[in-house]
Amino acid sequence: MIADTQISQTHIREAEALIRPYIRRTPVLRIDMTDFGRAPLPVALKLECLQHSGSFKARGAFTNLIGRPVPPAGVVAASGGNHGAAVAYAANRLGVPATIFVPSVTSPAKADRIRSYGAKLVIGGERYADALSASEIFVKETGALSIHAYDQAETLIGQGTLGLEIEQDLPEIDTLMVAVGGGGLIGGIAAWFTGLKRIIAVEPEGSPTLHMALDAGRPVDAPADGIAADSLAPKRVGALMFPFAQSYVDRSILVSDNEIKQAQVLLWDTIRIVAEPGGATAFAALLSGKYTPAPGEKVCVLICGANTTAVRFD
Template sequence: MMIDTSVSQTRIREAEALIRPYIRRTPILRVDMADFGRAPLSVGLKLECLQHSGSFKARGAFTNLVGRAVPPAGVVAASGGNHGAAVAYAASRLGVPATIFVPDVTSPAKAARIRSYGAKLVVGGERYADALSASEMFVKEAGVRAIHAYDQTETLIGQGTIGLEIEQDLPDIDTLLVAVGGGGLIGGIAAWFAGRTRVIAVEPEGSPTLHMALDAGRPVDAPAEGIAADSLAPKRVGALMFPIAQAYVERSILVGDDEIKQAQAALWDTIRIVAEPGGAAAFAALLSGKYTPEPGEKVCVLICGANTTAVHFD
Protein backbone atom coordinates (compact mmCIF):
# COMPACT_ATOMS: atom_id res chain seq x y z
CA MET A 1 0.00 0.00 0.00
CA MET A 2 1.24 3.47 -0.93
CA ILE A 3 1.55 6.29 1.61
CA ASP A 4 -0.77 9.25 0.94
CA THR A 5 1.91 11.86 0.24
CA SER A 6 -0.57 14.68 0.87
CA VAL A 7 -0.26 13.86 4.58
CA SER A 8 3.11 15.58 4.73
CA GLN A 9 5.09 17.87 6.99
CA THR A 10 4.35 20.75 4.62
CA ARG A 11 0.59 20.19 4.76
CA ILE A 12 0.70 19.74 8.53
CA ARG A 13 2.56 23.05 8.93
CA GLU A 14 0.00 24.76 6.70
CA ALA A 15 -2.87 23.27 8.70
CA GLU A 16 -1.33 24.35 11.99
CA ALA A 17 -1.23 27.97 10.79
CA LEU A 18 -4.80 27.69 9.51
CA ILE A 19 -6.34 26.31 12.70
CA ARG A 20 -4.15 28.15 15.20
CA PRO A 21 -6.86 30.78 15.97
CA TYR A 22 -9.29 28.02 16.92
CA ILE A 23 -7.27 25.48 18.94
CA ARG A 24 -5.27 25.45 22.14
CA ARG A 25 -1.56 24.81 22.10
CA THR A 26 -1.71 22.21 24.83
CA PRO A 27 1.07 21.99 27.42
CA ILE A 28 3.59 19.25 28.12
CA LEU A 29 3.85 18.38 31.80
CA ARG A 30 7.09 16.88 33.06
CA VAL A 31 6.53 14.11 35.62
CA ASP A 32 8.79 11.62 37.40
CA MET A 33 7.56 8.03 37.22
CA ALA A 34 8.87 7.62 40.78
CA ASP A 35 5.83 9.63 41.88
CA PHE A 36 3.69 6.85 40.41
CA GLY A 37 5.56 4.12 42.28
CA ARG A 38 7.80 3.16 39.36
CA ALA A 39 11.51 3.49 38.66
CA PRO A 40 12.65 7.10 38.43
CA LEU A 41 12.22 8.44 34.88
CA SER A 42 11.40 11.91 33.65
CA VAL A 43 8.49 11.69 31.22
CA GLY A 44 6.66 14.35 29.22
CA LEU A 45 2.87 14.16 29.18
CA LYS A 46 1.33 15.97 26.22
CA LEU A 47 -1.99 17.09 27.71
CA GLU A 48 -4.25 17.06 24.70
CA CYS A 49 -7.01 16.22 27.17
CA LEU A 50 -7.09 20.01 27.74
CA GLN A 51 -7.96 20.70 24.10
CA HIS A 52 -11.26 22.35 23.13
CA SER A 53 -14.13 19.83 23.25
CA GLY A 54 -12.08 17.62 25.57
CA SER A 55 -9.85 15.79 23.09
CA PHE A 56 -7.36 16.09 20.23
CA LYS A 57 -10.20 15.66 17.75
CA ALA A 58 -10.79 19.42 17.55
CA ARG A 59 -7.67 19.72 15.39
CA GLY A 60 -8.99 17.46 12.65
CA ALA A 61 -12.46 18.97 12.87
CA PHE A 62 -11.22 22.52 12.32
CA THR A 63 -8.86 21.43 9.55
CA ASN A 64 -11.86 19.99 7.71
CA LEU A 65 -14.16 22.95 8.32
CA VAL A 66 -11.73 25.82 7.77
CA GLY A 67 -9.85 24.20 4.91
CA ARG A 68 -12.79 22.94 2.83
CA ALA A 69 -16.00 24.39 1.37
CA VAL A 70 -19.07 23.56 3.47
CA PRO A 71 -22.54 23.31 1.87
CA PRO A 72 -25.46 25.29 3.37
CA ALA A 73 -26.89 22.05 4.79
CA GLY A 74 -23.81 21.75 6.95
CA VAL A 75 -21.76 18.75 8.02
CA VAL A 76 -22.28 15.29 9.44
CA ALA A 77 -20.00 13.06 11.47
CA ALA A 78 -20.15 9.56 12.90
CA SER A 79 -18.39 9.15 16.20
CA GLY A 80 -17.91 7.18 19.36
CA GLY A 81 -18.22 10.58 21.01
CA ASN A 82 -15.01 12.63 20.89
CA HIS A 83 -14.99 13.28 17.14
CA GLY A 84 -18.65 14.18 17.30
CA ALA A 85 -18.04 16.62 20.13
CA ALA A 86 -15.15 18.16 18.21
CA VAL A 87 -17.14 18.57 15.00
CA ALA A 88 -20.07 19.97 16.96
CA TYR A 89 -17.78 22.45 18.72
CA ALA A 90 -16.02 23.52 15.52
CA ALA A 91 -19.31 23.86 13.67
CA SER A 92 -20.70 25.99 16.49
CA ARG A 93 -17.66 28.29 16.42
CA LEU A 94 -17.98 28.70 12.66
CA GLY A 95 -21.78 28.94 12.45
CA VAL A 96 -22.24 25.70 10.52
CA PRO A 97 -25.14 23.24 11.06
CA ALA A 98 -23.95 19.85 12.31
CA THR A 99 -25.56 16.43 12.73
CA ILE A 100 -23.73 13.80 14.77
CA PHE A 101 -24.44 10.05 14.71
CA VAL A 102 -23.22 8.06 17.70
CA PRO A 103 -23.67 4.40 18.80
CA ASP A 104 -25.38 3.23 21.96
CA VAL A 105 -22.01 2.72 23.71
CA THR A 106 -21.26 6.46 23.65
CA SER A 107 -20.79 7.72 27.18
CA PRO A 108 -23.39 10.11 28.63
CA ALA A 109 -20.63 12.69 29.14
CA LYS A 110 -19.81 12.71 25.43
CA ALA A 111 -23.46 12.79 24.33
CA ALA A 112 -24.14 15.71 26.65
CA ARG A 113 -21.13 17.59 25.33
CA ILE A 114 -22.27 17.15 21.72
CA ARG A 115 -25.73 18.47 22.57
CA SER A 116 -24.25 21.40 24.50
CA TYR A 117 -22.64 22.68 21.30
CA GLY A 118 -26.01 22.84 19.52
CA ALA A 119 -25.58 19.92 17.13
CA LYS A 120 -28.35 17.49 16.30
CA LEU A 121 -27.51 14.18 17.99
CA VAL A 122 -28.73 10.85 16.58
CA VAL A 123 -28.11 7.82 18.82
CA GLY A 124 -28.42 4.27 17.53
CA GLY A 125 -26.61 1.04 16.70
CA GLU A 126 -24.29 -1.02 18.82
CA ARG A 127 -20.91 0.24 17.59
CA TYR A 128 -19.19 3.01 15.65
CA ALA A 129 -19.60 1.11 12.36
CA ASP A 130 -23.38 1.33 12.76
CA ALA A 131 -23.25 5.08 13.32
CA LEU A 132 -20.97 5.45 10.29
CA SER A 133 -23.41 3.57 8.04
CA ALA A 134 -26.29 5.76 9.22
CA SER A 135 -24.27 8.93 8.62
CA GLU A 136 -23.41 7.83 5.10
CA MET A 137 -27.10 7.42 4.31
CA PHE A 138 -27.72 10.89 5.72
CA VAL A 139 -25.09 12.37 3.39
CA LYS A 140 -27.04 11.05 0.40
CA GLU A 141 -30.36 12.29 1.73
CA ALA A 142 -29.46 15.72 3.09
CA GLY A 143 -26.61 17.00 0.91
CA VAL A 144 -24.27 17.57 3.83
CA ARG A 145 -20.49 17.17 3.86
CA ALA A 146 -19.09 14.23 5.80
CA ILE A 147 -16.18 14.69 8.19
CA HIS A 148 -14.64 11.29 8.84
CA ALA A 149 -13.26 10.57 12.29
CA TYR A 150 -9.97 9.13 11.03
CA ASP A 151 -9.93 7.95 7.40
CA GLN A 152 -9.71 11.33 5.67
CA THR A 153 -6.69 13.31 4.56
CA GLU A 154 -7.71 16.55 6.32
CA THR A 155 -8.37 14.69 9.54
CA LEU A 156 -4.94 13.07 9.49
CA ILE A 157 -3.26 16.37 8.69
CA GLY A 158 -5.06 18.14 11.54
CA GLN A 159 -4.10 15.50 14.09
CA GLY A 160 -0.53 15.66 12.82
CA THR A 161 -0.23 19.18 14.24
CA ILE A 162 0.23 17.53 17.65
CA GLY A 163 3.47 16.02 16.38
CA LEU A 164 4.64 19.45 15.27
CA GLU A 165 3.99 20.89 18.74
CA ILE A 166 5.66 17.98 20.53
CA GLU A 167 8.78 18.29 18.42
CA GLN A 168 8.97 22.03 19.03
CA ASP A 169 8.57 21.62 22.79
CA LEU A 170 10.59 18.38 23.21
CA PRO A 171 13.00 18.30 20.27
CA ASP A 172 15.19 15.58 21.78
CA ILE A 173 12.60 12.88 22.62
CA ASP A 174 13.39 9.30 21.68
CA THR A 175 9.95 7.72 22.01
CA LEU A 176 6.32 8.78 21.78
CA LEU A 177 3.47 6.56 23.04
CA VAL A 178 0.12 7.14 21.30
CA ALA A 179 -3.27 5.46 21.78
CA VAL A 180 -4.94 4.03 18.67
CA GLY A 181 -8.53 3.58 17.59
CA GLY A 182 -9.13 4.19 13.91
CA GLY A 183 -5.61 5.56 13.57
CA GLY A 184 -6.15 9.17 12.56
CA LEU A 185 -4.17 10.42 15.55
CA ILE A 186 -1.16 8.15 15.27
CA GLY A 187 -1.27 8.33 11.46
CA GLY A 188 -0.98 12.11 11.43
CA ILE A 189 1.68 12.16 14.15
CA ALA A 190 3.74 9.40 12.53
CA ALA A 191 3.56 11.23 9.20
CA TRP A 192 4.97 14.32 10.91
CA PHE A 193 7.91 12.51 12.50
CA ALA A 194 8.45 10.23 9.47
CA GLY A 195 10.82 7.95 11.37
CA ARG A 196 12.82 10.67 13.13
CA THR A 197 11.31 9.67 16.50
CA ARG A 198 10.18 6.22 17.65
CA VAL A 199 6.37 6.12 17.62
CA ILE A 200 4.69 3.26 19.48
CA ALA A 201 0.98 2.46 19.34
CA VAL A 202 -1.02 1.45 22.41
CA GLU A 203 -4.37 -0.32 22.10
CA PRO A 204 -6.85 -2.03 24.41
CA GLU A 205 -6.75 -5.81 24.38
CA GLY A 206 -10.46 -5.80 23.53
CA SER A 207 -10.05 -3.73 20.36
CA PRO A 208 -6.64 -4.46 18.77
CA THR A 209 -7.38 -2.88 15.39
CA LEU A 210 -3.86 -1.76 14.42
CA HIS A 211 -2.24 -4.74 16.11
CA MET A 212 -4.25 -7.15 13.96
CA ALA A 213 -3.74 -5.06 10.82
CA LEU A 214 0.04 -5.03 11.24
CA ASP A 215 0.02 -8.79 11.73
CA ALA A 216 -2.14 -9.30 8.63
CA GLY A 217 -0.35 -6.75 6.46
CA ARG A 218 -3.61 -4.90 5.77
CA PRO A 219 -6.58 -3.43 7.66
CA VAL A 220 -8.83 -6.24 8.91
CA ASP A 221 -11.95 -6.42 11.05
CA ALA A 222 -11.16 -6.56 14.77
CA PRO A 223 -13.17 -6.98 17.97
CA ALA A 224 -14.68 -3.80 19.38
CA GLU A 225 -14.91 -4.40 23.10
CA GLY A 226 -13.60 -3.16 26.41
CA ILE A 227 -13.67 -0.11 28.63
CA ALA A 228 -12.42 2.20 25.86
CA ALA A 229 -14.88 0.97 23.21
CA ASP A 230 -16.44 4.42 22.80
CA SER A 231 -13.16 5.91 21.57
CA LEU A 232 -10.72 3.14 20.59
CA ALA A 233 -12.90 0.51 18.95
CA PRO A 234 -13.71 1.03 15.27
CA LYS A 235 -14.26 -2.01 13.07
CA ARG A 236 -10.83 -1.58 11.46
CA VAL A 237 -8.10 1.02 11.10
CA GLY A 238 -8.26 3.55 8.30
CA ALA A 239 -6.92 2.73 4.86
CA LEU A 240 -5.11 6.09 4.63
CA MET A 241 -3.22 5.72 7.89
CA PHE A 242 -2.22 2.09 7.52
CA PRO A 243 0.71 2.56 5.10
CA ILE A 244 1.97 5.36 7.34
CA ALA A 245 1.81 3.02 10.33
CA GLN A 246 3.60 0.26 8.43
CA ALA A 247 6.40 2.68 7.59
CA TYR A 248 6.72 4.72 10.78
CA VAL A 249 5.05 3.00 13.77
CA GLU A 250 7.49 0.65 15.47
CA ARG A 251 4.89 -1.68 16.99
CA SER A 252 1.56 -1.92 18.81
CA ILE A 253 1.33 -2.70 22.53
CA LEU A 254 -1.88 -4.09 24.05
CA VAL A 255 -3.11 -3.09 27.51
CA GLY A 256 -5.94 -4.55 29.55
CA ASP A 257 -9.00 -2.78 30.95
CA ASP A 258 -7.67 -3.02 34.50
CA GLU A 259 -4.38 -1.46 33.42
CA ILE A 260 -6.28 1.40 31.77
CA LYS A 261 -8.35 1.94 34.93
CA GLN A 262 -5.18 1.99 37.01
CA ALA A 263 -3.67 4.59 34.68
CA GLN A 264 -6.78 6.76 34.96
CA ALA A 265 -6.68 6.55 38.74
CA ALA A 266 -2.93 7.25 38.88
CA LEU A 267 -3.21 10.33 36.66
CA TRP A 268 -5.96 11.72 38.88
CA ASP A 269 -4.53 10.74 42.25
CA THR A 270 -0.98 11.85 41.50
CA ILE A 271 -1.26 14.92 39.27
CA ARG A 272 -5.00 15.67 39.17
CA ILE A 273 -5.32 15.04 35.44
CA VAL A 274 -8.67 13.69 34.26
CA ALA A 275 -8.41 11.19 31.42
CA GLU A 276 -11.10 9.02 29.87
CA PRO A 277 -10.17 5.36 29.27
CA GLY A 278 -8.94 5.97 25.72
CA GLY A 279 -7.08 9.06 26.89
CA ALA A 280 -5.21 7.08 29.54
CA ALA A 281 -4.39 4.04 27.40
CA ALA A 282 -0.94 5.22 26.28
CA PHE A 283 0.05 6.01 29.87
CA ALA A 284 -1.20 2.55 30.88
CA ALA A 285 1.53 0.99 28.74
CA LEU A 286 4.19 2.85 30.69
CA LEU A 287 2.63 2.50 34.14
CA SER A 288 1.99 -1.25 33.74
CA GLY A 289 5.46 -2.01 32.43
CA LYS A 290 4.12 -3.16 29.06
CA TYR A 291 6.54 -0.58 27.71
CA THR A 292 9.83 -0.38 29.62
CA PRO A 293 12.16 2.45 28.55
CA GLU A 294 15.89 2.02 28.41
CA PRO A 295 17.96 3.94 30.98
CA GLY A 296 18.09 7.57 29.96
CA GLU A 297 15.45 7.17 27.25
CA LYS A 298 13.48 10.37 26.66
CA VAL A 299 9.80 9.44 26.55
CA CYS A 300 6.65 11.43 25.82
CA VAL A 301 3.12 10.07 26.37
CA LEU A 302 0.04 11.54 24.73
CA ILE A 303 -2.94 11.96 27.08
CA CYS A 304 -5.51 12.42 24.36
CA GLY A 305 -8.98 12.77 25.88
CA ALA A 306 -10.89 13.76 29.04
CA ASN A 307 -14.56 13.26 28.24
CA THR A 308 -15.67 11.20 31.20
CA THR A 309 -17.77 11.57 34.32
CA ALA A 310 -15.80 8.85 36.13
CA VAL A 311 -13.88 11.13 38.49
CA HIS A 312 -13.84 10.72 42.27
CA PHE A 313 -13.13 13.91 44.17
CA ASP A 314 -11.80 13.82 47.73
Protein backbone atom coordinates in the same frame (compact mmCIF):
# COMPACT_ATOMS: atom_id res chain seq x y z
CA MET B 1 -9.93 19.45 -0.76
CA ILE B 2 -6.60 17.72 -0.26
CA ALA B 3 -5.75 14.67 -2.34
CA ASP B 4 -5.39 11.49 -0.31
CA THR B 5 -1.74 11.11 -1.31
CA GLN B 6 -0.86 14.61 -0.12
CA ILE B 7 -0.38 14.05 3.59
CA SER B 8 2.99 15.62 4.27
CA GLN B 9 4.84 17.94 6.59
CA THR B 10 4.08 20.82 4.23
CA HIS B 11 0.34 20.20 4.46
CA ILE B 12 0.54 19.82 8.23
CA ARG B 13 2.38 23.14 8.56
CA GLU B 14 -0.22 24.85 6.36
CA ALA B 15 -3.06 23.37 8.39
CA GLU B 16 -1.45 24.41 11.65
CA ALA B 17 -1.35 28.03 10.48
CA LEU B 18 -5.04 27.88 9.51
CA ILE B 19 -6.35 26.33 12.70
CA ARG B 20 -4.03 28.01 15.21
CA PRO B 21 -6.59 30.76 16.06
CA TYR B 22 -9.12 28.06 16.99
CA ILE B 23 -7.11 25.52 19.00
CA ARG B 24 -5.19 25.56 22.24
CA ARG B 25 -1.48 24.99 22.51
CA THR B 26 -1.77 22.35 25.19
CA PRO B 27 0.78 22.13 28.00
CA VAL B 28 3.50 19.62 28.76
CA LEU B 29 3.82 18.29 32.30
CA ARG B 30 7.18 16.83 33.28
CA ILE B 31 6.91 14.08 35.88
CA ASP B 32 8.97 11.21 37.26
CA MET B 33 7.59 7.70 37.48
CA THR B 34 8.71 7.54 41.13
CA ASP B 35 5.59 9.63 41.81
CA PHE B 36 3.59 6.56 40.74
CA GLY B 37 5.60 4.04 42.77
CA ARG B 38 7.69 2.96 39.79
CA ALA B 39 11.43 3.02 39.08
CA PRO B 40 12.94 6.45 38.41
CA LEU B 41 12.14 7.69 34.91
CA PRO B 42 11.60 11.27 33.78
CA VAL B 43 8.56 11.43 31.48
CA ALA B 44 6.86 14.24 29.60
CA LEU B 45 3.07 14.15 29.43
CA LYS B 46 1.53 16.08 26.54
CA LEU B 47 -1.85 17.10 27.93
CA GLU B 48 -4.02 17.16 24.84
CA CYS B 49 -6.86 16.23 27.17
CA LEU B 50 -7.02 20.00 27.81
CA GLN B 51 -7.80 20.76 24.16
CA HIS B 52 -11.11 22.37 23.14
CA SER B 53 -13.94 19.78 23.24
CA GLY B 54 -11.85 17.58 25.53
CA SER B 55 -9.56 15.84 23.04
CA PHE B 56 -7.11 16.19 20.17
CA LYS B 57 -10.00 15.73 17.73
CA ALA B 58 -10.60 19.48 17.52
CA ARG B 59 -7.51 19.76 15.32
CA GLY B 60 -8.91 17.50 12.61
CA ALA B 61 -12.38 18.98 12.89
CA PHE B 62 -11.21 22.55 12.25
CA THR B 63 -8.92 21.44 9.43
CA ASN B 64 -11.92 19.88 7.70
CA LEU B 65 -14.31 22.78 8.24
CA ILE B 66 -11.83 25.45 7.22
CA GLY B 67 -10.21 23.50 4.38
CA ARG B 68 -13.32 22.13 2.65
CA PRO B 69 -16.43 23.87 1.24
CA VAL B 70 -19.42 23.39 3.56
CA PRO B 71 -22.86 23.09 1.92
CA PRO B 72 -26.02 24.70 3.36
CA ALA B 73 -26.96 21.36 4.93
CA GLY B 74 -23.89 21.69 7.13
CA VAL B 75 -21.67 18.87 8.33
CA VAL B 76 -22.26 15.35 9.56
CA ALA B 77 -19.99 13.03 11.50
CA ALA B 78 -20.12 9.53 12.93
CA SER B 79 -18.31 9.18 16.21
CA GLY B 80 -17.84 7.22 19.39
CA GLY B 81 -18.05 10.61 21.06
CA ASN B 82 -14.83 12.64 20.91
CA HIS B 83 -14.83 13.25 17.16
CA GLY B 84 -18.50 14.19 17.35
CA ALA B 85 -17.84 16.63 20.16
CA ALA B 86 -14.96 18.17 18.21
CA VAL B 87 -16.99 18.56 15.01
CA ALA B 88 -19.91 19.99 17.00
CA TYR B 89 -17.57 22.46 18.73
CA ALA B 90 -15.88 23.53 15.49
CA ALA B 91 -19.23 23.88 13.71
CA ASN B 92 -20.55 25.99 16.56
CA ARG B 93 -17.50 28.29 16.43
CA LEU B 94 -17.83 28.68 12.66
CA GLY B 95 -21.62 29.00 12.55
CA VAL B 96 -22.26 25.76 10.65
CA PRO B 97 -25.12 23.27 11.30
CA ALA B 98 -23.90 19.89 12.56
CA THR B 99 -25.53 16.46 12.89
CA ILE B 100 -23.64 13.82 14.86
CA PHE B 101 -24.37 10.09 14.74
CA VAL B 102 -23.14 8.08 17.71
CA PRO B 103 -23.49 4.42 18.78
CA SER B 104 -25.41 3.45 21.88
CA VAL B 105 -22.11 2.68 23.69
CA THR B 106 -21.19 6.39 23.67
CA SER B 107 -20.76 7.65 27.21
CA PRO B 108 -23.34 10.10 28.59
CA ALA B 109 -20.54 12.63 29.18
CA LYS B 110 -19.67 12.67 25.48
CA ALA B 111 -23.31 12.76 24.35
CA ASP B 112 -23.98 15.69 26.68
CA ARG B 113 -20.94 17.54 25.40
CA ILE B 114 -22.06 17.12 21.78
CA ARG B 115 -25.51 18.51 22.61
CA SER B 116 -23.99 21.39 24.57
CA TYR B 117 -22.40 22.70 21.37
CA GLY B 118 -25.78 22.90 19.64
CA ALA B 119 -25.42 19.89 17.34
CA LYS B 120 -28.22 17.44 16.59
CA LEU B 121 -27.37 14.09 18.20
CA VAL B 122 -28.65 10.86 16.64
CA ILE B 123 -28.16 7.34 18.04
CA GLY B 124 -27.11 5.31 15.02
CA GLY B 125 -26.87 1.71 16.23
CA GLU B 126 -24.82 -0.24 18.74
CA ARG B 127 -21.27 0.31 17.41
CA TYR B 128 -19.27 2.94 15.56
CA ALA B 129 -19.67 1.07 12.26
CA ASP B 130 -23.46 1.30 12.65
CA ALA B 131 -23.31 5.04 13.30
CA LEU B 132 -21.06 5.48 10.27
CA SER B 133 -23.54 3.64 8.03
CA ALA B 134 -26.39 5.80 9.33
CA SER B 135 -24.38 8.96 8.71
CA GLU B 136 -23.67 7.89 5.12
CA ILE B 137 -27.39 7.53 4.46
CA PHE B 138 -27.90 11.01 5.92
CA VAL B 139 -25.27 12.43 3.55
CA LYS B 140 -27.07 10.93 0.52
CA GLU B 141 -30.40 12.34 1.69
CA THR B 142 -29.26 15.86 2.61
CA GLY B 143 -25.99 16.64 0.81
CA ALA B 144 -24.27 17.45 4.11
CA LEU B 145 -20.48 17.34 4.22
CA SER B 146 -19.21 14.16 5.88
CA ILE B 147 -16.21 14.54 8.18
CA HIS B 148 -14.65 11.15 8.81
CA ALA B 149 -13.21 10.51 12.25
CA TYR B 150 -9.94 9.08 10.96
CA ASP B 151 -9.96 7.99 7.30
CA GLN B 152 -9.93 11.45 5.69
CA ALA B 153 -6.85 13.32 4.50
CA GLU B 154 -7.82 16.57 6.24
CA THR B 155 -8.44 14.69 9.47
CA LEU B 156 -4.98 13.08 9.44
CA ILE B 157 -3.36 16.38 8.55
CA GLY B 158 -5.16 18.16 11.38
CA GLN B 159 -4.13 15.54 13.91
CA GLY B 160 -0.60 15.76 12.53
CA THR B 161 -0.40 19.33 13.85
CA LEU B 162 -0.07 17.74 17.27
CA GLY B 163 3.15 16.09 16.10
CA LEU B 164 4.44 19.46 14.98
CA GLU B 165 3.57 20.97 18.35
CA ILE B 166 5.23 18.14 20.27
CA GLU B 167 8.40 18.54 18.23
CA GLN B 168 8.46 22.26 19.02
CA ASP B 169 7.79 21.68 22.73
CA LEU B 170 9.99 18.59 23.17
CA PRO B 171 12.68 18.41 20.50
CA GLU B 172 14.81 16.20 22.77
CA ILE B 173 12.41 13.24 23.04
CA ASP B 174 13.29 9.84 21.61
CA THR B 175 9.94 8.09 21.98
CA LEU B 176 6.29 9.10 21.72
CA MET B 177 3.56 6.79 23.07
CA VAL B 178 0.16 7.17 21.42
CA ALA B 179 -3.20 5.45 21.96
CA VAL B 180 -4.82 4.09 18.80
CA GLY B 181 -8.41 3.71 17.66
CA GLY B 182 -9.04 4.26 13.97
CA GLY B 183 -5.52 5.60 13.60
CA GLY B 184 -6.09 9.21 12.57
CA LEU B 185 -3.98 10.53 15.44
CA ILE B 186 -1.04 8.16 15.16
CA GLY B 187 -1.20 8.33 11.36
CA GLY B 188 -1.01 12.13 11.37
CA ILE B 189 1.78 12.13 13.95
CA ALA B 190 3.72 9.49 12.01
CA ALA B 191 3.30 11.56 8.82
CA TRP B 192 4.90 14.48 10.64
CA PHE B 193 7.85 12.64 12.20
CA THR B 194 8.49 10.20 9.30
CA GLY B 195 10.70 7.95 11.41
CA LEU B 196 12.64 10.67 13.22
CA LYS B 197 11.16 9.60 16.57
CA ARG B 198 10.22 6.16 17.90
CA ILE B 199 6.42 5.95 17.88
CA ILE B 200 4.79 3.33 20.09
CA ALA B 201 1.12 2.45 19.48
CA VAL B 202 -0.92 1.39 22.49
CA GLU B 203 -4.31 -0.31 22.23
CA PRO B 204 -6.75 -2.09 24.56
CA GLU B 205 -6.66 -5.87 24.46
CA GLY B 206 -10.36 -5.86 23.60
CA SER B 207 -9.91 -3.76 20.45
CA PRO B 208 -6.49 -4.54 18.90
CA THR B 209 -7.29 -2.82 15.61
CA LEU B 210 -3.84 -1.65 14.53
CA HIS B 211 -2.15 -4.63 16.18
CA MET B 212 -4.10 -7.03 13.98
CA ALA B 213 -3.61 -4.88 10.89
CA LEU B 214 0.16 -4.82 11.32
CA ASP B 215 0.19 -8.59 11.78
CA ALA B 216 -1.92 -9.06 8.64
CA GLY B 217 -0.09 -6.46 6.57
CA ARG B 218 -3.35 -4.61 5.84
CA PRO B 219 -6.39 -3.21 7.67
CA VAL B 220 -8.62 -6.07 8.86
CA ASP B 221 -11.75 -6.33 10.98
CA ALA B 222 -10.99 -6.53 14.70
CA PRO B 223 -12.97 -7.01 17.92
CA ALA B 224 -14.50 -3.88 19.39
CA ASP B 225 -14.80 -4.43 23.12
CA GLY B 226 -13.48 -3.11 26.38
CA ILE B 227 -13.54 -0.10 28.64
CA ALA B 228 -12.36 2.26 25.88
CA ALA B 229 -14.76 0.99 23.21
CA ASP B 230 -16.37 4.40 22.72
CA SER B 231 -13.08 5.91 21.53
CA LEU B 232 -10.64 3.12 20.59
CA ALA B 233 -12.79 0.46 18.95
CA PRO B 234 -13.58 1.02 15.27
CA LYS B 235 -14.14 -1.97 13.02
CA ARG B 236 -10.72 -1.50 11.41
CA VAL B 237 -8.01 1.15 11.09
CA GLY B 238 -8.19 3.65 8.25
CA ALA B 239 -6.72 2.89 4.86
CA LEU B 240 -5.03 6.30 4.65
CA MET B 241 -3.14 5.99 7.92
CA PHE B 242 -1.99 2.42 7.45
CA PRO B 243 1.03 3.06 5.18
CA PHE B 244 2.31 5.60 7.72
CA ALA B 245 1.85 3.09 10.54
CA GLN B 246 3.62 0.34 8.59
CA SER B 247 6.55 2.62 7.85
CA TYR B 248 6.94 4.64 11.02
CA VAL B 249 5.26 2.95 14.02
CA ASP B 250 7.84 0.95 15.94
CA ARG B 251 5.42 -1.50 17.56
CA SER B 252 1.90 -1.99 18.90
CA ILE B 253 1.41 -2.80 22.59
CA LEU B 254 -1.81 -4.15 24.11
CA VAL B 255 -3.01 -3.26 27.62
CA SER B 256 -5.85 -4.68 29.69
CA ASP B 257 -8.94 -2.85 30.92
CA ASN B 258 -7.64 -3.13 34.49
CA GLU B 259 -4.34 -1.52 33.47
CA ILE B 260 -6.24 1.31 31.78
CA LYS B 261 -8.41 1.82 34.88
CA GLN B 262 -5.32 1.92 37.08
CA ALA B 263 -3.75 4.53 34.82
CA GLN B 264 -6.90 6.66 35.06
CA VAL B 265 -6.99 6.40 38.83
CA LEU B 266 -3.30 7.17 39.33
CA LEU B 267 -3.31 10.09 36.91
CA TRP B 268 -6.06 11.64 39.02
CA ASP B 269 -4.80 10.63 42.47
CA THR B 270 -1.19 11.57 41.81
CA ILE B 271 -1.22 14.62 39.53
CA ARG B 272 -4.92 15.55 39.31
CA ILE B 273 -5.20 14.86 35.58
CA VAL B 274 -8.60 13.65 34.38
CA ALA B 275 -8.34 11.17 31.51
CA GLU B 276 -11.03 9.06 29.92
CA PRO B 277 -10.12 5.39 29.29
CA GLY B 278 -8.84 6.07 25.77
CA GLY B 279 -6.95 9.10 27.02
CA ALA B 280 -5.12 7.04 29.65
CA THR B 281 -4.35 4.03 27.46
CA ALA B 282 -0.87 5.10 26.33
CA PHE B 283 0.14 5.86 29.91
CA ALA B 284 -1.14 2.43 30.96
CA ALA B 285 1.56 0.78 28.84
CA LEU B 286 4.28 2.67 30.70
CA LEU B 287 2.71 2.31 34.14
CA SER B 288 2.16 -1.45 33.75
CA GLY B 289 5.64 -2.15 32.44
CA LYS B 290 4.32 -3.33 29.07
CA TYR B 291 6.76 -0.78 27.66
CA THR B 292 10.13 -0.44 29.38
CA PRO B 293 12.32 2.39 28.08
CA ALA B 294 16.02 1.85 27.63
CA PRO B 295 18.40 3.64 30.03
CA GLY B 296 18.48 7.33 29.17
CA GLU B 297 15.54 7.08 26.75
CA LYS B 298 13.48 10.29 26.71
CA VAL B 299 9.78 9.45 26.61
CA CYS B 300 6.68 11.51 25.92
CA VAL B 301 3.23 10.05 26.61
CA LEU B 302 0.19 11.57 24.96
CA ILE B 303 -2.83 12.00 27.26
CA CYS B 304 -5.33 12.52 24.49
CA GLY B 305 -8.85 12.75 25.95
CA ALA B 306 -10.76 13.79 29.08
CA ASN B 307 -14.44 13.25 28.28
CA THR B 308 -15.52 11.18 31.25
CA THR B 309 -17.82 11.41 34.26
CA ALA B 310 -15.44 9.50 36.53
CA VAL B 311 -14.55 12.50 38.71
CA ARG B 312 -17.27 14.03 40.89
CA PHE B 313 -17.06 17.20 42.95
CA ASP B 314 -19.23 17.38 46.08
